[in-house]
Amino acid sequence: xxxxxxxxxxxxxxxxxxxxxxxxxxxxxxxxxKFLAEIERRAFRMAQVALRDxxxxxxxxxxxxxxxxxxxxxxxxxxxxxxxYRILENGIRDLQRRRxxxxxxxxxxxxxxxxxxxxxxxxxxxxxxxxxxxxxxxxQGQAMQQLEVSLRxxxxxxxxxxxxxxxxxxxxxxxxxxxxxSEGSVKTHYSRAVHTLRExxxxxx
Amino acid sequence: MNEQPRDSFEARxxxxxxxxxxxVDYATRARLTQARNxxxxxxxxxxxxxxxxxxxxxxxxxxxxxxxxxGVFLWLGSPLGQHAVxxxxxxxxxEDLELVAAADEGSGDAMDMLQDDIEFYDWADKSANPxxxx
Numbered sequence: 001x002x003x004x005x006x007x008x009x010x011x012x013x014x015x016x017x018x019x020x021x022x023x024x025x026x027x028x029x030x031x032x033x034k035f036l037a038e039i040e041r042r043a044f045r046m047a048q049v050a051l052r053d054x055x056x057x058x059x060x061x062x063x064x065x066x067x068x069x070x071x072x073x074x075x076x077x078x079x080x081x082x083x084x085y086r087i088l089e090n091g092i093r094d095l096q097r098r099r100x101x102x103x104x105x106x107x108x109x110x111x112x113x114x115x116x117x118x119x120x121x122x123x124x125x126x127x128x129x130x131x132x133x134x135x136x137x138x139x140q141g142q143a144m145q146q147l148e149v150s151l152r153x154x155x156x157x158x159x160x161x162x163x164x165x166x167x168x169x170x171x172x173x174x175x176x177x178x179x180x181x182s183e184g185s186v187k188t189h190y191s192r193a194v195h196t197l198r199e200x201x202x203x204x205x
Numbered sequence: 206m207n208e209q210p211r212d213s214f215e216a217r218x219x220x221x222x223x224x225x226x227x228x229v230d231y232a233t234r235a236r237l238t239q240a241r242n243x244x245x246x247x248x249x250x251x252x253x254x255x256x257x258x259x260x261x262x263x264x265x266x267x268x269x270x271x272x273x274x275x276g277v278f279l280w281l282g283s284p285l286g287q288h289a290v291x292x293x294x295x296x297x298x299x300e301d302l303e304l305v306a307a308a309d310e311g312s313g314d315a316m317d318m319l320q321d322d323i324e325f326y327d328w329a330d331k332s333a334n335p336x337x338x339x
Contacts, residue, residue, distance in 0.1 A: 025248075033245050040237045041226045054233065062240035069244035070251060144221045166215055167222045198214050 032073050035080050036065055039168075043088055046163050049148050050092045060091040082177040085168065089160055089178065096156075150200045154193055157181075161189035162197070 040061065047057035064087040072083050151159050157179070164175045165186070175190075176183045229237075 029245060029248050032248065033241065036241045036244060037238075040241055041229050041234070042222075044229065044233065044237060045222065045226050058233065058236055058240070061237065062243070065240050065244035066247055069248045073248045140221060140224055143217075144225050147218060147221060166219050169219075194215065197218070202214070 028073060028077070031077050032069060032080070035077065036068075039081070039084065040065070042168060043084070046167055047088065047092055049151055049163065050159065051095060052152070056095055060088060060095060063091050064088040081168075081170065082174045085164055085170070085178040086180060093156065146201060147197070150197050153200075154196060157185075158189045158193035158196070161186050162193035165190050 043061050043064065044054075044057055047060045048054055051057050051060065064084055067087050068080065068084050072080065075083070151162065154162070160179055161175060164170045164178055165172075170178060172183045172186050175186045179186060179189075
């Protein structure tokens with residue numbers, strides 16, 4: 001056997017390079033960053049569909065990212081997607097509950113009442129766009145708006161099932177894991193959601 | 206994962222959603238990137254902390270132990286604690302008790318001495334004033 005110049009060379013001959021824990025951490029950190037970069041915009045849009053307000057949607061997505069990174073970063077990467085969406089859906093539900101409580105509380109206080117329709121409107125929506133609108137894009141934008149309105153009108157569980165299955169493309173098992181329910185419930189919620197949406201949007205689409 | 210929609214309605218809904226994702230404005234994209242970086246930084250920060258802070262169960266236990274040690278120090282430093290030590294020592298108190306007891310014993314001797322003096326005064330009185338001879 002040839003003499004070894006360094007201890008590291010001896011390791012390489014004996015059993016390959018010794019695994020460094022820091023390298024493993026760097027590896028899953030890089031993987032986590034890639035995963036978050038891949039889903040962040042979809043997660044934001046899903047949160048925005050549910051909450052309407054983009055700032056609230058950003059807050060919820062940021063919280064979900066932080067919680068996933070702090071608590072579940074060391075878990076296998078295959079588990080990240082359902083875990084992330086479970087955290088996200090919990091955050092959305094919490095925010096909606098807080099809004100409901102705040103609304104009930106506000107009705108007892110004197111002062112101008114909030115108009116739920118005006119809350120959703122952004123003043124910038126009324127500003128005319130200088131660039132000529134592309135008809136196809138405009139139609140698609142309108143169709144998406146109609147879909148969003150119909151989705152908000154659905155019961156929360158049906159909306160979750162539809163968005164996770166259709167928008168995010170999770171399978172039944174992953175959706176069940178993200179929603180914290182059985183696979184049978186996912187199928188039922190999804191089927192009802194599609195049926196209702198088709199009834200509402202079928203003619204327009 | 207990433208199942209394909211089953212009919213045209215579902216396919217259209219999915220396509221519209223993906224188009225809207227592509228249309229997310231740059232300001233929002235920048236904020237999402239910041240959020241992602243903060244999350245990644247949180248992973249690194251948790252790695253930099255000492256191991257005993259990373260173990261969630263041990264952190265409260267360390268707090269309870271520190272509070273118990275502080276409590277013992279406060280107990281020993283308080284006047285009540287000092288009193289307890291003095292009583293436990295007890296040497297000076299017993300000495301005091303002996304002195305008091307000794308003082309009581311001394312007062313007994315004084316009575317005896319007084320009794321002796323009375324006999325002396327009686328003898329001296331008789332010696333100085335002898336009575337008629339019998």
